[in-house]
Amino acid sequence: MIEAFSSLFNIMGSFLIIYGGLRSILGVIRIEVLKKSHSYQKVRKELTNKIVFGLEFFIAADVLETVLNPSQEELLLLGTVVLIRTVLGYFLSKEVLEYQLD
Template sequence: MLHELLIDAIAYIVPLTELLGVAVVTWGSVHGLILLLQRGWDLLSSREPGSSLSDIRIAIGEKMALGLDFFLAGDIIGTIVVPSQEALLLLGGIVVIRTVMAYFLAKEIEKKAAE
């Protein structure tokens, strides 16, 4: 009975968690586009751009990494209930992507802080 209740709850939790991931990635993309358009406008207006391309990449990357965390959380929760080889491979792929993104994002932030 408890297992069935858990499966029913997860049927709502996983899509909600993944939806949050989509929202965060979308937010990052829109925010990055706005920063890029502002930079373009500043350059066309012969003004000093407010954001460097590195700043824009960092802003987008941070939100993408956070969005991937939500996807990862949803996949972990889903895999707990229905562990399949396909789900585990997907989970492993997301972990690898997230780890690589976090590494390069940290390097970019470290480089920016040193400037």
């Protein structure tokens, strides 16, 4: 059962990132091709939010996978992955709040 939830979380994280990427592509097309009044800042913020949310699902999946195989190597790998994803998520969120792109 834990394996099923781990897989579900991995799929959901992937789906969120892909969905955010596709929406961003459509946003850029609206801006560049269709000349719609849409801002790059909004497109980028939405993409970043989807990436950060997707990363949180990946972290949950990694935690569940480590529960199944709690070796020292797996714990070190989990700690490293969580640290990298947390730092990445922090800086992506900070970037969205601080920088104006338009």
